[in-house]
Amino acid sequence: MRVHRYLAVMPLALCLAPAPAFCADEKVPGDEWEATVRMSMPGMAMQMPPQTAKVCREKNRAWDGPPMDKQTEDRCKVSGWQVSGNHATWKVTCEGGMSGTGDMTFTPDSYTGTMNVSMEGRAMKMDLSGKKTGKDCDAMENARAMQRAQKQAADAQEYLPGGSKDPMIAACNEAAASGNRSMFMGPGAQCKKPEQKEAFCKAAVTRKAFDGYIKEAGGQQTVAKEVTAFCGTSIDFVLKNLCADALAHEDLTFLANNCPDKGKELAQKYCAGRKFSSIPEETVRNFCIAYAEKLLKK
Amino acid sequence: MRGSTLLSFALLQAGLGGALATGVGPVAGAGAARTDAPQVLEDRYPRAAASYLVQIDGRLVWGREIDARRPPASLVKLLTALVALEDGLDPGRVVRVSERAARQTAAKLAFRPGEGMTAGQLLDAALIASANDAAEALGEDRAGPQAFVDRMNARARRLGLTRTHFSNPTGLDARGQVSTARDLLALAQEALVHPEIAARVALPGATLTTSSGRRIHVASTNTLLGRVPGVRGIKTGTTARAGECLIAIAERDGHRVLVVLLGAKDRWWTGAALVEAAFREAGVARVDSAGEGTAAAAPGAPSGDELGGGAPPPP
Numbered sequence: 001m002r003v004h005r006y007l008a009v010m011p012l013a014l015c016l017a018p019a020p021a022f023c024a025d026e027k028v029p030g031d032e033w034e035a036t037v038r039m040s041m042p043g044m045a046m047q048m049p050p051q052t053a054k055v056c057r058e059k060n061r062a063w064d065g066p067p068m069d070k071q072t073e074d075r076c077k078v079s080g081w082q083v084s085g086n087h088a089t090w091k092v093t094c095e096g097g098m099s100g101t102g103d104m105t106f107t108p109d110s111y112t113g114t115m116n117v118s119m120e121g122r123a124m125k126m127d128l129s130g131k132k133t134g135k136d137c138d139a140m141e142n143a144r145a146m147q148r149a150q151k152q153a154a155d156a157q158e159y160l161p162g163g164s165k166d167p168m169i170a171a172c173n174e175a176a177a178s179g180n181r182s183m184f185m186g187p188g189a190q191c192k193k194p195e196q197k198e199a200f201c202k203a204a205v206t207r208k209a210f211d212g213y214i215k216e217a218g219g220q221q222t223v224a225k226e227v228t229a230f231c232g233t234s235i236d237f238v239l240k241n242l243c244a245d246a247l248a249h250e251d252l253t254f255l256a257n258n259c260p261d262k263g264k265e266l267a268q269k270y271c272a273g274r275k276f277s278s279i280p281e282e283t284v285r286n287f288c289i290a291y292a293e294k295l296l297k298k
Numbered sequence: 299m300r301g302s303t304l305l306s307f308a309l310l311q312a313g314l315g316g317a318l319a320t321g322v323g324p325v326a327g328a329g330a331a332r333t334d335a336p337q338v339l340e341d342r343y344p345r346a347a348a349s350y351l352v353q354i355d356g357r358l359v360w361g362r363e364i365d366a367r368r369p370p371a372s373l374v375k376l377l378t379a380l381v382a383l384e385d386g387l388d389p390g391r392v393v394r395v396s397e398r399a400a401r402q403t404a405a406k407l408a409f410r411p412g413e414g415m416t417a418g419q420l421l422d423a424a425l426i427a428s429a430n431d432a433a434e435a436l437g438e439d440r441a442g443p444q445a446f447v448d449r450m451n452a453r454a455r456r457l458g459l460t461r462t463h464f465s466n467p468t469g470l471d472a473r474g475q476v477s478t479a480r481d482l483l484a485l486a487q488e489a490l491v492h493p494e495i496a497a498r499v500a501l502p503g504a505t506l507t508t509s510s511g512r513r514i515h516v517a518s519t520n521t522l523l524g525r526v527p528g529v530r531g532i533k534t535g536t537t538a539r540a541g542e543c544l545i546a547i548a549e550r551d552g553h554r555v556l557v558v559l560l561g562a563k564d565r566w567w568t569g570a571a572l573v574e575a576a577f578r579e580a581g582v583a584r585v586d587s588a589g590e591g592t593a594a595a596a597p598g599a600p601s602g603d604e605l606g607g608g609a610p611p612p613p
Contacts, residue, residue, distance in 0.1 A: 218581030257584055276566035277521045285525065286574075286584065292564075293571035296343040 030056040030139030035067060035130040042123055056137035066090050066102050067111070067128060092117065104128060169193075176200040179209030181223075185230050201231035205238050207246055207254045214257055252287035260290035267291040339364065343575075346568050348541065348561030349479045354576050355553055361479065367461055368560045370477040371535030371543045372405075372428045374469030376489040377450050379425055382417070382436045383494055385449070389418025392509055393439045395431060402430035402468060407506070407514055409435070414509030423506060425498040427516035428534060430468040437467035454481075457488055471539045479558040486532055486545045486556065499531030521566045522546055526573055528555075534565070548573045553580040 038050040065078055066088070076094035089103045097119055104113025110131040117124050172191035175183035176199035183191045184200050191197070203209055204227050213224040221235060228235045243259035245251075247266070255263040271279075271288035279285045339351065339361035349368055351361035358364075397411040407429045409415070415423075415432075417439065423432035437446035443466075450464045459481040465472035477485075489495045502524055503517040519534040528548040535543035541561035546569050548555045555576040562568050574584060 215583040217583075219578035219583045220581065276525070276564075276570065285570075289526075289567065289570045289574055292567040293343070293575050296345045296568060296571055 026140060028139040029059050030137045031059055032133045032135040032137045033057050033130050034133050036128070038127040040125050040127070042125075054133070056139045056141060058139040061139075063088055063104075063106055063111075066092070066104065066113075066115070067130060088113075102128075172196045173199070177203055179203040179206065179212065179227075181213070181227055181230075185226065197231075204228075204231055205233070205242070207242050207251060210238065210242055211254055211257060219257075252283050256283075256287040256290035260287070260294050263287065263291060343568075343572065346562065346572060347559040347565075350557070350559045350562070350568075350572070351479045351483060352572050352576050353483060353556040354580050355555075359576070359579065360572075364479040365461060367476040367478055369471055369475060369537060369540035370462075370464075370469055370482060370560070371471075371537045371540035372430075372469040373477070373482050373485075373533050373535040373543055373545055374450075374464055374467065374475070375424050375428060375433050375535075376482075376485050376495070376533050376545075377454060377464065378433050378437060378446075378467040379421055379495050379498075380485075380489050380492065381446070381449050381453050382421070382440050383492055384453070385440050387417050387421070387436070387440070389416060389421065389494075391417050393417050393420055393435055395435045396438055398443070399431050399434040399438055402434050403470065405429055405519070406431040407516070409508070410510075413512075415506065419504075419506045421494070422498055422501075422504045423514075423516055425495065425533070426501050426504055426518050428519050429516070430470060433467045433469075454485070457484055459484060469535055469537070469540075471537045479560055482545060482560070483556060483558050486547070486558070490532065490547065496531070499533060520544075520546070522548075522569055522573070526570045528577075529573065544569050546573060548577070550577055551582045553577060553582050555580070 033055050034052060035055050036050050036052045039048050063083060065081060068076065068078070072094075076092050076098075078090050078092055080089070080091040082089050086107060087103065087105050089101070091099070091101050092115070093099045094117075098117055099119075100115055100117030102113060102115035104111050111129065113128040115126040115128065117126070168190065172183060172193070173196065174180075175191060176196050179200065181200070181204070183189065184197060191200070204213075210224055213227055214221065217223040224238075225235045228238050239258060242254065243262045246254040246259065247262055250266060252263070252266065252270070255266065267288065270284050271291055274288070276285075279288060339358055341362045342360045343350070344362060346362065349363040349366050351364045352359050392414040393416070394412055394414050395409040400409045400411045400413075405428050407415075407423055407427070409431050415435075417436065420432040420436050423429035424436060434443075437443060440446050441449060446467060447464060450467065454462045454464065459477065462477040462481040462485075463474050464477075465475040469475070490499075499520070500523070501518060503515060506514045506516060508514070520529075520531060522529040522544075523531070526548065528550040530547050530549060532547050533545050542559070542563070542565040544557070544559045544562065544565040546555075546557045548557075555573055557569055557572045557576070559565050559568060559572075578584070
């Protein structure tokens with residue numbers, strides 16, 4: 001029943017009027033209204049229960065449109081709005097070919113009215129009523145809530161790497177970027193797309209990722225060997241490049257963990273002749289310890 | 299008991315409370331070290347020391363001349379402490395330092411003859427700062443100089459230290475004072491069974507007070523403490539004949555490494571390198587941050603720890 005399903009959104013969270021110009025943090029004094037919509041369809045024996053919502057409407061705001069919620073506003077176009085005394089009439093045309101007319105009578109504290117709409121030959125009547133509850137409220141709250149919800153939805157969309165809407169693709173992209181091998185290698189591998197593997201292998205041969213594989217294997221090269229083989233290269237080749245890179249950047253931690261024999265010049269610079277207790281920097285000390293180990297083997 | 303209070307406070311500073319909670323501290327008895335003899339060990343680090351060994355999780359893995367007799371220097375004080383404690387040392391009792399004890403050469407607290415200190419604090423001084431006058435005073439107090447040495451040797455025999463003989467409680471070079479890397483490993487393991495020793499050798503320092511009110515701050519002679527993650531002690535030693543000596547214990551991720559160095563060229567760089575190598579062998583990755591006892595860089599830290607250099611080292 002498309003008509004019914006579509007119109008069902010209308011009574012919910014009625015604003016009772018289009019939202020005034022929105023200022024994010026500004027509070028707009030409002031009156032709380034209790035709005036009720038009762039729908040009925042000709043030929044339907046059973047009556048649908050009325051739907052009621054508490055809504056906030058700016059104080060003393062003139063009726064410049066029918067009481068519709070924001071979603072309905074977005075989907076329907078009101079035309080021919082006419083006010084005569086305390087009575088208003090209008091026409092409405094909505095997406096999907098639904099259209100109809102409405103009228104309402106209002107006082108400062110209440111309103112009653114009807115909307116008759118039809119789509120594909122099927123008609124529906126909505127009895128509208130509303131009254132002030134006597135409570136004050138912030139007329140901007142609904143708009144703010146809606147903006148928050150929209151922002152959350154937008155953030156959630158942005159969270160997915162690459163703008164992807166598929167969580168699995170997003171997870172693979174993220175794993176690739178960080179060199180997380182568990183998503184790509186082994187029986188539990190879930191990321192199989194060639195471009196994802198390419199991205200993973202690019203990240204896997206960085207010093208950071210490589211150091212992670214060494215640590216994962218308790219200082220051994222077993223994991224790093226598996227990864228480099230998976231990426232179609234060899235650990236010797238990768239290590240040669242990474243060590244040269246580490247040397248160029250004076251990455252003492254990487255040199256200490258992976259290629260202390262490459263750091264002779266740096267060892268002369270940082271370690272030679274220095275007392276063990278005179279090196280407060282842990283990174284330098286670890287590098288020198290690794291270099292010392294090499295010297296002890298000779 | 300002032301010594302105990304100081305010890306408890308310093309224990310917290312050194313992070314030993316956590317260490318004890320995770321099972322670090324006293325280790326299994328020395329018996330295990332004797333059962334794996336004789337065996338040929340890989341001498342992976344021939345330049346480490348005249349004699350050295352590395353034990354990982356109770357298994358000897360690397361070594362050189364591990365049964366060669368060498369002067370043990372102040373590593374002897376582990377047995378001095380062990381015998382004194384097993385002899386019923388009362389840590390709160392004040393011990394008067396004799397003229398003979400006060401005459402001991404450095405390292406020392408420079409007691410005046412007749413000056414007193416609690417036995418517990420003398421133990422602190424002997425184990426943390428390797429003070430010879432404190433070790434001698436402890437020995438004299440328990441049994442008199444020679445009788446105490448006899449007890450030490452008897453205890454060494456019961457421990458199965460077949461290639462060891464001690465001539466004094468201090469470890470200063472003396473005729474007939476010899477041990478081996480293997481025997482000293484066994485001694486260290488036995489000593490660490492005693493919480494009174496395990497706790498003290500892990501301390502970066504302590505403040506001691508003599509009976510006359512003189513306050514003395516002593517720093518640990520163990521430079522690895524607080525600089526190499528997981529190191530929990532245990533003892534240093536240096537004499538002209540022995541060279542640089544060290545027994546170190548370290549624990550990481552449930553793995554335990556013990557290193558013994560006798561006659562090392564540079565025990566700190568060497569000790570640290572062997573500890574790291576041993577953990578790597580055990581499958582434990584290098585620790586990037588000490589995360590413990592980092593305040594343990596003791597003031598007045600020992601010298602002679604240059605990489606490729608060497609000034610006179612501490613005891």
